[in-house]
Amino acid sequence: MTLILRIKIFLTLIVVLFSSNALSASSESPRWFDIELIVFENSDQHWMASEQWPDDLEAPPFDNALDLEQQTLLVTKRLDGVAGRISRSSKYKLLLHTGWRQSVLPRDKAVGVRLTTTDGNNTLDGVVKISVERYLHVNFDLLYQKSEGSDLIDSPVNM
Numbered sequence: 001m002t003l004i005l006r007i008k009i010f011l012t013l014i015v016v017l018f019s020s021n022a023l024s025a026s027s028e029s030p031r032w033f034d035i036e037l038i039v040f041e042n043s044d045q046h047w048m049a050s051e052q053w054p055d056d057l058e059a060p061p062f063d064n065a066l067d068l069e070q071q072t073l074l075v076t077k078r079l080d081g082v083a084g085r086i087s088r089s090s091k092y093k094l095l096l097h098t099g100w101r102q103s104v105l106p107r108d109k110a111v112g113v114r115l116t117t118t119d120g121n122n123t124l125d126g127v128v129k130i131s132v133e134r135y136l137h138v139n140f141d142l143l144y145q146k147s148e149g150s151d152l153i154d155s156p157v158n159m
Contacts, residue, residue, distance in 0.1 A: 030103035031132060036079050037115070039096040039124060039142070040086050060126045060141035065112040074099035095124050095144065107131040112141075121147030 077083075083097040096117050104110070110131035117124050126142030 030105055032101060033104050033130070033136075034074060034099065034101055035130060036074065036077055036099035037096065037128065038079055038083055038086065038094070039115075041093040041095055041144070043091055043093060057143065060143055062114055062127060065114040065127045067114050068098065068100060068116075071100035071102055071113060074101065095119070095122075102130065104130050104132045104136070107133060107137060112139075115142070 077097070077099045079097065079099075083094055086092045087094045096115060098115070100113070102113065110129050112127035112129035114127055115124065116126075122145065124142060124144050126140065128142075129139045131137045131139075
């Protein structure tokens with residue numbers, strides 16, 4: 001084997017090794033997702049009779065949760081039409097429609113995003129944590145509290 005041929009083979013192997021390292025490094029870097037979320041209330045009171053809620057609900061854990069304002073909010077939302085139909089429906093009440101861009105990490109490293117909104121005396125507060133392993137995982141811990149004068153819900157509800 002000539003020296004030139006050996007050098008070509010050596011350089012080819014180096015390029016292949018570096019490119020495979022680059023591919024594995026890129027698969028370990030965080031993946032970015034556009035997250036869009038609609039939270040709504042079902043105005044049908046029949047579902048309340050089928051649910052058993054504890055009397056002593058705790059607030060969701062906000063430690064280490066990022067505020068939504070710390071995320072890059074989406075200017076254009078794909079679910080605007082759906083949110084509009086929910087708003088116009090007498091069966092549902094739109095509580096929150098938001099969207100943001102987020103790096104999504106494995107479950108053990110995922111950080112929650114705090115969601116909060118107030119409509120009059122009604123409040124929605126909680127955390128959504130999105131992680132990725134083989135599939136995308138979404139965990140909600142939301143507390144929705146209606147005002148005392150409400151005829152639908154008298155106490156906080158964890159969703």
